[in-house]
Amino acid sequence: MEGETVEPVLVGGPVLTERDVVDVARSGRRVAFAPGTEERVRQGRHRLTHAENAYGIGTGLGALAGTSVPAPDRARAQHHAIRSHAAGAGAEVERDVVRALMLLRLRTLASGRTGVRPAIAVALADLLNADLTPVVREHGSLGCSGDLAPLAHVALALVGEGTVRDEKGVELPAREALRVAGLRPIEPGEKEGLSLINGTEGMLGQLCLANSDLALLLSTADLAAAMTVEALLGSPDPFDEAVQALRPHPGQRESAENLRWLLAGSALTGPPTGPGQATATVQDAYSLRCWPQVAGSARDTLGHARLVADRELAAVVDNPVLVGDGRLLSNGNFHGAPIAHVLDFLAVVIADVASISERRTDRMLDPARNRELPAFLAHEPGIDSGYMIAQYTQAAVVAELKRLAVPASVDSLPTSGMQEDHVSMGWGAARKLRRAVEGLRVVLGVEILVSARALDLRGRSLLAPATSAAVAALRGQVAGPGPDRFLAPEIEAATALVAEGTLVAAAADAVGRPLR
Secondary structure, rough: OOOOOOOOEEEEOOOOOOOHHHHHHHHOOOOOOOHHHHHHHHHHHHOOOOOOOOOOOOOOOOHHHEOOOOOOHHHHHHHHHHHHHHEEEEEEEOOHHHHHHHHHHHHHHOOOOOOOOOOHHHHHHHHHHOOOOOEEEOOOOOOOOOOOHHHHHHHHHOOOOEEEEOOOOOOHHHHHHHOOOOOOOOOOOOOOOHHHOOOOOHHHHHHHHHHHHHHHHHHHHHHHHHHHHHHOOOOOOHOOHHHHHHOOOOOHHHHHHHHHHHHOOOOOOOOOOOOOOOOOOOOOHHHHHHHHHHHHHHHHHHHHHHHHHHHHHHOOOOOOEEOOOOEEEEEOOOOOOOHHHHHHHHHHHHHHHHHHHHHHHHHOOOOOOOOOOOOOHHEEOOOOOHHHHHHHHHHHHHHHHHHHHHOOOOOOOOOOOOOOOOOHHHHHHHHHHHHHHHHHHHHHHHHHHHHHHHHHHHHHHHHOHHHHHHHHHOOOOOOOOOOOOOOHHHHHHHHHHHOOOOOHHHHHHOOOOOOO
C-alpha cells in the first residue's frame, strides 16, 4: 500500500471486514468516521443520563456491583477502573494485534450503544491515526468480561498513563507521545472507562488476522503437496474431478482443483514418460493420496471461523449496553465462547495440516521410499547429510503444534469473588493460535525446501509450469542442490517466502489464475 492513496477505513458505517482489520493492523491504514457517526454517539450519551444508577455507572465493577458509587466519585471511579484493570504481565503483544484491538473497540464505541461521549471515540481514532501503539502485555485476559487487561492498557494510554510505541517502534511515556502528536489525554466520565475495556476485541482481532494468514497458508500447503507429489512421481488420479464429485465437501474439491492446476503439464506424475523414471505405484501413500481430504477439512473449518468472525464484526459488545428501545441492559455478550471455540478449532486443523506435511517430507528423504532419489537428498550421502536435520526441525515444530492444539476453551477459572464463575479463555486460545500459524509457516517452508531440491534432482525441464515457477522463485533466495551448507538461513528464507505469499503468487502466475 506504500506510495498509494488509500481511502481510510470508515468506522460507524458498513460492517467492517476482515480485510479492513488486516489493513489497519498491518499496513497502517487510517480510520475515519462514517457520516452521522458522531451524532449517533452523542445521542447514545444522552440516553445514558437516564440510567445513572445502572451497573458500572452508579456501582462498582465485577463482584463490587452491589457497592454504590456516589455521583461526585463516578468519574474518578472510571479512571481508577482503567488503572486497576491494566494489570497485564509477560511479553509485549505484537503491534498488529494491538492495532486490530483498537480498531475493533473503536467500531463498538461508534455504534452509539455504549453511552460514551463522541470525544472518547475521537481520541481512540486519533491514537490509531497517529500510529501510537500502547504497550500491552500478553497475560491478563480470561476472555470474559471481554479482554479486560489488554483493553485497559490501551485505555491507559488514552488517559496519558502507561507507555506506547511510536511509528518507529520507540517506547515512550504515553503522555509525552500524545503531546508530540498534538493530542491530549482524555478524562473519562460515567461508564466511559468501563466501555473502553469491556469487549471481545482482542480475541476477534487475532481471529481476523489468523483467518487471513491461514487462507494464504492453505493455498501454500496445496502448492507444497503438489511439489511433493511430483517429486515422488505420484499419481494425479486421486485429485480427478470425477473422484471429488463423489464426496461433496467444498474445501476438499477446492484443494483437489488446486492440485490439478498445479500439476498440469508435469512429465513426472502418472505413468513413466522417459528414461530413468521409477515404475509407477498402484497407489500412493495416504500423505499424498488423501491430501485433499485433510486440506479440505481445514478449508471448511476456516470457512466456519470466518463466518463466526463476520458475525462478531457485526456485533456490539458492551455491558451494560443500550438497546434499540432505549433501555440500558446488563448482559453477557462479552463472553468469548463463540470466538474461543473456533480459535481452538483452527489450532487443531493447523496441527493436522503440519503433521501430514512432515510425513511427506520424511518420505522424500528416505531412500527406501523416495523413488530412487539420493538418501536425504544429499550431494554425497555419508559425507553430506543433506536435509536430514531439516526434517528434525520440522518434526520438532509439529510436536509443538500438537501441544498447541489442546483446546484452551475447555478450561475455566472463576474470578471476581465467584461473580465471573465461567470464563472462555479465548485470549489464551488466540495467543496459542498465533504461535501455531507461525509454526505452520516453518513446516511448509521446510517441505517446499525439500521438494524443490528433489524436483531439481529430477530435472527442471520435466516439471509442471506452476511447480517450476515456484522452484524458480525459491532459487532466487536459496541455492540449488550441492554439498552441505549452513541450513538455518535457508529454512528462514523459505519460511519468509511462505509468509509473503511469493511462492503461491509465482505458481498462480504460471497457470494464469489464482489458487483457491
